[in-house]
Amino acid sequence: MGLFDRVTGKSSVDSSEDATSDAPPKSGDAPKKKGLFARFRQGLQKTASVLNTDIRDLFKQEGRLPDDEFLGELFAILVKSDMGAGPAAEIRDQIKNDFRGRKVQMAEVLQVISRKLRELMAQPEEPIQYVESGPTVVLVVGVNGSGKTTSIAKLATMFQQQGRTVVLGAGDTFRAAAVQQLTIWAERTGAEIVTGKQGTDPASVAHQAVTRAIESKVDVCVIDTAGRLQTQNSLMQELGKIRRVISKQIEDAPHEVLLVLDATAGQNGISQAKGFSDAAGCTGIVLAKLDGTAKGGVVVPIRQQFELPVKYIGVGEQAEDLALFNADEFVDALFAEGDSNA
Numbered sequence: 001m002g003l004f005d006r007v008t009g010k011s012s013v014d015s016s017e018d019a020t021s022d023a024p025p026k027s028g029d030a031p032k033k034k035g036l037f038a039r040f041r042q043g044l045q046k047t048a049s050v051l052n053t054d055i056r057d058l059f060k061q062e063g064r065l066p067d068d069e070f071l072g073e074l075f076a077i078l079v080k081s082d083m084g085a086g087p088a089a090e091i092r093d094q095i096k097n098d099f100r101g102r103k104v105q106m107a108e109v110l111q112v113i114s115r116k117l118r119e120l121m122a123q124p125e126e127p128i129q130y131v132e133s134g135p136t137v138v139l140v141v142g143v144n145g146s147g148k149t150t151s152i153a154k155l156a157t158m159f160q161q162q163g164r165t166v167v168l169g170a171g172d173t174f175r176a177a178a179v180q181q182l183t184i185w186a187e188r189t190g191a192e193i194v195t196g197k198q199g200t201d202p203a204s205v206a207h208q209a210v211t212r213a214i215e216s217k218v219d220v221c222v223i224d225t226a227g228r229l230q231t232q233n234s235l236m237q238e239l240g241k242i243r244r245v246i247s248k249q250i251e252d253a254p255h256e257v258l259l260v261l262d263a264t265a266g267q268n269g270i271s272q273a274k275g276f277s278d279a280a281g282c283t284g285i286v287l288a289k290l291d292g293t294a295k296g297g298v299v300v301p302i303r304q305q306f307e308l309p310v311k312y313i314g315v316g317e318q319a320e321d322l323a324l325f326n327a328d329e330f331v332d333a334l335f336a337e338g339d340s341n342a
């Protein structure tokens with residue numbers, strides 16, 4: 001069946017390889033240019049193949065009675081995708097009720113799952129809200145290693161492709177390597193960058209970046225931040241100070257505070273990030289590294305446990321690997337027929 005003929009080969013990305021360095025991956029490693037939906041599908045391949053393969057295994061005999069054994073196995077597969085026990089139980093119970101006393105086919109099960117996932121993940125597409133009267137200021141926060149700096153590079157690329165000019169502020173002054181990493185990305189994407197020496201007050205770097213954006217009439221100013229654990233009071237105070245400094249320069253700024261979450265961290269990452277979002281006044285989520293996990297179902301608990309919309313998803317390490325989150329497309333990509341490399 002074409003539905004399951006997807007390529008299950010290795011991910012094009014292995015971020016563990018270079019764990020000691022913050023240097024961005026070389027663009028020469030980029031997969032061939034492909035359409036956004038294809039990239040998106042490829043990025044979700046790990047989740048898609050586990051979900052689809054395991055469910056196919058359930059249907060070694062054609063059609064199954066929805067008895068306790070079958071329902072238990074199905075529940076376990078769904079939970080493995082990280083969608084959460086509650087939603088997995090809802091799907092299981094719906095199949096139990098809908099197919100009571102008769103055999104259920106694989107396609108029918110997939111249909112129930114995809115309909116439920118659409119429902120649970122649903123939200124309007126929420127691109128960044130741009131302001132017309134001056135630079136739109138975007139502050140990017142999240143724990144260390146979640147994907148902030150890489151996501152900033154992707155955002156800068158996207159803004160520029162939309163014809164918007166960009167200034168980056170290297171506000172993670174805690175580590176010299178972090179400034180260097182953003183500088184490399186700035187060169188590569190052609191964005192302007194404002195940096196300070198290691199240990200400089202991040203709020204002063206943010207201030208300078210916003211000043212530059214105002215003076216040069218730039219459209220978007222994106223500010224990186226440090227990400228030591230949110231349990232550290234100092235980090236929350238630092239973010240508060242950055243926000244205050246920026247808001248004195250431009251009323252209503254920062255216009256967006258994007259919280260970057262690491263999809264590979266699963267549900268642990270969610271609870272960790274919760275305190276973060278409360279303290280930093282976040283306006284949306286960027287869910288990075290979806291390509292690196294089979295647990296892409298984690299979007300469901302994120303949607304359920306956060307008030308925040310998922311604005312963008314990261315599906316790779318390259319500057320183009322960012323997509324606007326859309327629940328329907330997400331579910332389509334998980335269950336679409338055919339070869340995801342097409």
Ligand SMILES: Nc1nc2c(ncn2[C@@H]2O[C@H](COP(=O)(O)OP(=O)(O)O)[C@@H](O)[C@H]2O)c(=O)[nH]1
Binds near residue numbers: 024260292
């Ligand atoms: N596979 C994959 N790797 C990512 C993605 N986003 C970030 N990374 C990698 O995750 C690691 C940490 O990212 P970085 O942006 O430095 O995180 P930060 O500490 O929050 O700034 C780096 O190796 C990135 O290349 C993504 O969407 N997919």
Ligand SMILES: [Mg+2]
Binds near residue numbers: 150172178
């Ligand atoms: Mg960083």
